[in-house]
Amino acid sequence: MPGPAPGQKTVLITGCTPGGIGHALCMEFHAKGVHVIATARNPAVLEDLGKLGMTTLALDVTNSESIKTCHAAVEKLTGGKLDILVNNAGRTHTHPATDIDIDDVRETFETNVFGVMAMCASFADLLIAARGQIINIASLAAITPYVFGSVYCATKGAVASYSRTLRLELKPFGVRVTVAMTGTVRSHIASKTHRTLPEGSIYQRVKEIFEKRLTFSQNNATVDTKTYARKLVRNALKPEWPLVLRAWFGRADWFWAGGWATKVWFATWFGEWLLDSVMYRMIGMKKLEGVLREEERQKKLR
Template sequence: MGPRPGQKTVLITGCTPGGIGHALAMEFHAKGVHVIATARNTAVLSEMADLGMSTLALDVTKTDSIRACHAEVGKITGGKLDFLVNNAGRTHTHPATDIDLDDVRETFETNVFGVMAMCAAFADQLIAAKGLIINIASLAAITPYVFGSVYCATKGAVVSYSRTLRLELKPFGVRVMVAMTGTVRSQIASKTHRTLPPDSIYQRVKEIFEKRLTFSQNNATVDTGDYARRLVAKALAPEWPLILRSWFGRPDWFWAGGWSKITWTGSWLGEWVFDVVMYRLIGINKLEQVLKQEAAQKKLN
């Protein structure tokens, strides 16, 4: 079932049930937008198809998959796409000194190169509709999220890329919104569970690392549906002049999720605030104490 004449359309990546993409699909659908939901395995999207959404297979790390998806979306929408939501993502929690570069490359393929590839591939359809790109970033882009250096780097890249993309597409009437997402209930922390290698310098505080693995799901975590309702409301808001967008229209920057308000406020005070807070919030300051105790013990011996 395709869109009705005049009905707006949205393509969302990473719509597996339980995550942000799925919640966004359900909310856009509830607001009368024709949803094109995607996932690597379309079997998980069967209930969404039953609701009348279009469902397509898509792996944002594969050029052929993106090309095939682009062709199918063109058939569904008639060559126009009102919204592209780049949501597909991969978590990566590991100390910077313990990373495996092949693993890092996989995370960048999904979180960064996948976003770039989707924007490039669907630019023609977005230009035809004077549409809106929504790139799901994270507060991790501007905070030193301890044991998340790789994830922070990918989201920081998405933020910088989006800022420039916004100016490049402005002459064509295409807008770019960056979602600075805080802690939101999702399935992301349950995937790609990592462990510390036996020789890690952080074995001394292994319990802190293990707690950090699920931090986003246990600290001021916002309900996925609430997050989706706020984002979709902003996406569907009318256009306002630049200086008024953040309050009344579709903003360039969307801040929501746990810790988003305090992070936005802290961003005006300087990065030292984040350094102090995150150092203690995650508990890495305890490592200092452990190292001092070890040094004292060596002196005694």
């Protein structure tokens, strides 16, 4: 197994399947001279990264034994230190809040929230030894009313809140925590349309709106994955600055990038009414209002 050269920085990235943000981050960190430890549930999909000299390991962030095994391998590989941990592994979840299946919801929380928490807890010792950095990949969905994405929004909101507290808890040990508020970015995972409305859903009236929403992130100001990765890695590798100068020169506590990121950040200064109004109309909920009004009119005519 290839390892880092003496003095070389190391980064462990979760969810590195080709076509996603994790894979692009691996390529960008590697290009910047950082030794990359790429992980995925099935390490066979990481063969191209291994050929480039990166370390590839099996890792299921929802399985405690898998995390423990990965930690042991990383500790041996790096001599007990880890400079950067990127919690990227994630799961999409697009369903109206009134149509969710709780077992399905639990699976999403296991990956998007509990997996992040488990990784931070497990690898804290290696990060503290290196006075390193944690980068948690959140989403604009953490603060945006992403219609039909209540579960996904809830998981990313949880990651953002968890990360704020984690930042303060690890600050005395010299470990930095960055939350990546990620906008629309090209990804194979986000392109999947396997979810459907159940029979009897109150949104069957506007089924076409739901189906369009399934791939919204891939068709609205979507940023190229490599471009996003380049910006995130550039931020991660910046030198440390005092708190008062950090926002301008150092590694950001909150990193905003991807489609809509700047606009959403700007909108937060005006109150939630603005984001509510924009998302309501953008997704097409005004059409549902019209459909319901027509249904009421027809009832009165009978």
